[in-house]
Amino acid sequence: MDYIERAKAIVDNNLFIHSMDREIYQHLEKVVDIYSSIEPAIHKDDVGLLIDAFKRPLDTDTMVTLRLLGDGTDYDWYIVIIKSVTASVSDNPLFELEFINFRYLTALTSDERLDLKKFSTLLSMYNNMYFEYSSEDNLFTLHSFINDDNTIITSEDLDTWSKAKIEAYPSSADCISVMVMNLKNGFSNFQLDMPNSDVFAKGDSLPAQIMCQAIRTDSSFTTVGIIRSYSVVDSPMEKPTFNNDRDPLLNILNKKSIIAYTKQCMARKNPSFYLTIFDLDNFKQVNDNFGHLEGDRVLCEVASVVKEQIKGYGVVGRIGGDELMIILEDIEDKITLRNILRNIRTKIEILYKTKPRDYGVTCSMGAVKYPDFASTYEELFKLADKMLYLAKQKGKNRYIMYVPELHASLGIVPNNVTIDPSKIVTFTDKLNVSKAILEDYLTRRIITNATIVSILASTYQLDDVQLMYNNFETSLRYLNGNTISDIKLTPVIPDLLELESLYDESGIIAITGLYKIEATAPKLTQFMSDNKIQSAVIYRLMNRKETDGYILFAKCISRYQWTNEEILMFTTFGKAFELAMYNLT
Structure with a gap:
């Protein structure tokens, strides 16, 4: 058949594809990059009709008719029913498009399942490795696909696999942790850069790119991802990606995802990590004196510094305008933590002292260890926030780690911490x-x-x-x-x-x-x-x-x-x- 009978896709207002079902995968695999835009498959005279429809109030369904490319160079006419799937105030709204061919007006049954084998084959065409993750049994399966020969490299529990890989490749630990979080939460579309492709299979140890797509059924989901070594591509992909888990400006986790990751860390067996709240000092004067575009550039530079310094120890996310949350794991002692926080503070201070313009930008941080001094996320965050406030109060450009004996004299004592009065460090x-x-x-x-x-x-x-x-x-x-x-x-x-x-x-x-x-x-x-x-x-x-x-x-x-x-x-x-x-x- 040279046309889609009936199928659905989810796109944003720039026509970039976020997900699509089996029928449209089968139809478009020959005419459009499934990680790019659906626009090349639509007749050029009809693209504007669809984009204009996105601008209408979408409290109810909207319908347009347009032409979609078939297997060859011919176009078929379709009815497209448009539904908004995000709030209209969203910066990047998503729309569900249901395509119904004029030659096919009989609906398919609603319980038809996606053809994962077909989808996996399509993904493997980009490179010779791909993986599948099943939420139903937490199973992670890594495939090698060469000359139509599909070999399973490993098939095991995702947590078991990730723990072993983090121990073997500490420089990739933060990326592995984010990948696991995204897989478990079923993020529909995300992309990550892995520092070492050997995480998946022994090879040339080059960096690799991971691109994933979740396919949902009624009660579970399966996520399929491809692994592309930079040896087979000229550079990291330059096409826009709209990841549900990342801040679009800073390319770090967004607020929702960093909080979810923190709670996931708390739920692990024998958890131990530091939560640090980071805030830029004097950032408002950058926006006021040099403009918000310059402020955005400063934020991107700062995020890069933080990511570089915590590499191998944890992840970072944006929780506010110039506020970041850093989760540091596998920290054996306070000296290691001090070194990381000191390096962040020093590098940011030096970065803006050497600039031609006098930004006066530094940073302040407050850090707390879990589970030593908090039993819930709310307690942990509030305590770190108090340490940040104390750092600001003491003159900014510093970090403060919570020490019960030192800070009890200020009245900062969590409910689950008992302080020996004889150990309180006052003047x-x-x-x-x-x-x-x-x-x-x-x-x-x-x-x-x-x-x-x-x-x-x-x-x-x-x-x-x-x-x-x-x-x-x-x-x-x-x-x-x-x-x-x-x-x-x-x-x-x-x-x-x-x-x-x-x-x-x-x-x-x-x-x-x-x-x-x-x-x-x-x-x-x-x-x-x-x-x-x-x-x-x-x-x-x-x-x-x-x-x-x-x-x-x-x-x-x-x-x-x-x-x-x-x-x-x-x-x-x-x-x-x-x-x-x-x-x-």
């Missing part, structure tokens, strides 16, 4: 720790300089502590958990005269950001920048009346507002060191 707690080590240092002489520096860094969450003394010839540095005593490995502030000009009457310099000193102290600014220091307190060490060195207390966070209590405590430690080292009375 009083820090003061008590400081008093104890000072007593051990000055009176009992049982703590070394290296120990006191490491305790200081831990207690006050410092990224770098540098002790320079003995007329700047002896040094001690605490950096990234390591103590370094080699003077050759400890950088020295280059211009001591410039430094002297900045001390206040108490011999203290408090720096909240490099922008505050770049005009008056360019060499100190360069020194701090070279050492990734953004905020610092510097105490001048005095051997009687002579400057003998300094202690630098530093953070990698820009615009960190040092509290009076912190500055007082650092001053106290400086005085204690002078008393101990110079035998001052």
